[in-house]
Amino acid sequence: MSLDLTNLSVSTATGPLFAPLSLHVPPGQVATVMGPSGVGKSTLLDAVGGHLAHGFRLQGAVTLNGRDVTNLPAEARRIGLMFQDALMFPHLSVGDNLAFGLPFQLKGRVARHDAVQQALEQAGLSGLYTRDPATLSGGQRARAVLMRTLLAEPLAVLLDEPFAKLNAGLKDEIRAFTFDHIRRRGIPALLVTHDIEDAEAAGGSVVGLQSLI
């Protein structure tokens, strides 16, 4: 499994946001894109994941395991996405949030419930199936969101400054937990951040995004 960006750039009506970017992310590696705020790091992730808002135009190609996904809708790309707020669906319990990520092909109420329970245990969240996500701590939310992302069996993962809002002690723990899971599953991941420690911990290639505006 690998994620490849070929001459990827995004432009608005006023022109391209950043210089075209080419990047090869091998399986199990976390590549880091760095740049000052406002340069379009999140927009780059939107482009890779298929979440670009109307008014943005995409040039170049996104290739996943040799398959061009540039023109596929987000839900067909199988690219996971994690934000800095560790966003959970506010109307679903913690367990149902995770279940939302389970592939449709996994049939049977019991089998699906067990898969979620197992993931919760792996994340040290056992017993929290029915909890309101709003009552979780920052670290618990971050782990739950990673589990939800992984349950969907993504072919690649996008991380949008996922550790920025965590306090110092927690940051190292969650970072290790996240990268460890990604490496073990051999998923290519793309991280955007302006924290150099994130890039060092990720251990993959690091590229800078150059603003054109």
Place this chain on the structure above:
Amino acid sequence: MRVAVAGVVALGLVAPIALGLWQTLLAAFGILPALGQSTLSLDPWRRLVSLPGFGTSLGLTLVTGLGATLVSLALAVGFCASVHGRLRPGYAARLLTPFLAVPHAAMAVGLAFVMAPSGWIARLLAPFQGWTQPPDLATVHDGRGVALMIGLMVKEVPFLLLVILSAQSQIPVARQMAAGRALGYGRGLVWIKIIMPQIWPLIRLPVWVVLTYALSTVDMAIILGPSNPPTLAVAVMRWFANPDPTLILPASAGALLQAILVALSIAAFWAGEHALRPIGLWWIRRGGRGLSAGPGLWLASAMALLLMAGGAFAILSLAFWSLTWRWSFPRLWPERWSWQAWTDPFGLWSAALANTLILATLTTALSLILAIGWLEGEDRGRPTLANLRPVWAEALIYLPLLVPQIGFLYGLNVAFLHPGMTGGIASVVWVQSLFVFPYVMITLSDPWRAVDQRLIATAAALGAGPWRRLARVKLPVLLRPLLTAAAVGCAVSVAQYLPTLFIGAGRVATLTTEAVALSSGADRRVTGVYATLQAALPLAFYTLAFVIPAFVHRNRSDLAGAGT
């Protein structure tokens, strides 16, 4: 999908209004094939002008419509300027909701009970005035339309307050207030000189809706307004209903005049806005700190509160009268209570209640589906279409609220008569939806567009396609605004008088049509029953819209506490 919804809305919303106005226009210039009239002439206008009471009706309409709107606006602005910051938006919304929920007709019946010579106000004053009989004063149906203006204001002040409060949430009021006060300006003046000019563009359309309604209301004017001659809209309705069919031609001219009147008044408001700009700038540049403006603002707030107290007593008096057996004049309290008004004609009011509920359910469901389709289509739409959205869509949505009902409903009725479409529930549902859909859309669109787009992106990244995102994420997250929009829709449907009467051909009896019909002189206790039900129904819908999400989301603190 967006194109399909736009097509349904254009055909369903714009076409009937255009068709109705066109038929009215033809009849106003002498063309009505059903009556064998097919020559273009100005006769209908000549006859309209010579009809007894025409001039007075015209004057009354302008005075009551423009007067009620301007005074309501002044009171609402004064109220906001003086209580700003002391009223939390969520709390204010809950306080104002009952006034918005109660239909105009029910409020008018209640106010008529309170203001009548034998009403609560006179009973309160009786000991001081030494009255043992109801005083011989025309306090309701007075020739100058004061009662009608009060009635309109009781309904419109809370509406404008809510509109201003929700517009306020889009502006950093607290910081601007601090900046203004640090420069030595009084609270109220900062609000009027700094905040209000920013709010006006956001409330302009709702103010126009109020203006349109005040100029062309029929139900409220029947219950509270002068009876002979009445306001133009009521006069036109009577001419349409007159046994002499040739009166339909001048009546159509009157209906068209009503539409022109509304258009000119809106134009006058628009012109007034532009004229006021240099005056306002001059006033701001003068730099008065307005520390002496306090009393005026407090007076406005006091009057706004007085109106709302009147409204509260009006609602209360509906229930009181429906349960009264004997209530002689100077007493503040009924002497004997009875359920008889409720139990006696049970069969009658239950049929009207059933009709009302059926219409409310069907129109609201239809409007809600259309609104969801519209907004979801917007989310999925192509950029070129999405760019068109704000101006056109908003104009389209507000259109039915900015054209006086009497101006196109009769014409629409004529157009419907051909294929034999009047008198059925289905056509009433459709015509009510013309007015329900805009309110549902207005209520739902802001919360819909405010949904965190990252939630939707997350769901897509987890493999959820557009339908699953809609059903499993958007709609559940929007449960509260969806139910609020449904409650608003039901309340609007319950309140519809003229559309139900005209397109239902008088055969679809609802609580509102019955309450208005009974208000002219029938037994107060029976009228009280219908008006109480009419007021209680929307209140019940709003209560459900509050209780259901609170229950469903009882363990979801991010959703349970989310305002209105």
